[in-house]
Amino acid sequence: MPLLHISLRAGKPEAYRQAIFDGLYRAMRETFNVPEDDQFMAATEHEAANFRYGASYLGVARSDDLVFIQITANDTRTLDQKKALFRRIAELLGDKPGLRPEDVFVSLVEVAKENWSLGNGVAHYA
Template identity: 35%
Template sequence: MPFIRVSYLEQQYDIHQLEGICRAIMSALIQHFHVPEDDMFQVFHAHKAGEFFYSKDYLNIERSDGLIYIQVTLKSGRSTEQKTSFYAMLAEGLSMTLNIRKEDIFIVLVDTEFEDWSFGNGVAQMLQPPVREV
């Protein structure tokens, strides 16, 4: 049930690259967090230069205007090993398939609980037992 926001400087990535980013994120989510394949909710935000700021060398990582912020909001409970493996796989995948510099891949995970989600109809589906048809 992750919800993903990807932010980038406008005109840095085209629609085909964004689709590739989407696929790479889903692949890493499926492999490391066992997310179902049809559990895909991602939004992409292009920002004008005056709306997109970053440190070019924080923590001695040399970033460029190709920087992408990937924020993943998901249910808590993943181990540190799962998270660090996810970061590594996603950065490697984006680097290999789309030629995005690993230095330009900024990932943040935001942990939530089941009561923090409604997938529609104003209902907290993850809190309700599944309805069985008779």
């Protein structure tokens, strides 16, 4: 049950943002075994003054098209699954909406399964 927060610079069209959602969902389905319709994502746009990044940190040449993707997910995936997810996200977002791999920044936050309530005040995975 991943929860995704996407942050990007303001000004991209709706189709661009929807392509990011679609690519992320597909990557999670293919690499993290996410069930059908398990889509919980929010995108936040930021003006230039409110969006800062290291343009060359760790030798990666980033641009103003940089997208921050924070994924909160159960701590049940293997290292190979995580690597496959990161790689697949970069590939799919390269296809649509055309992001360079250097501009795809992913952070995975892992939590215990019992730390979720998906509605109705129920601990669904506990």
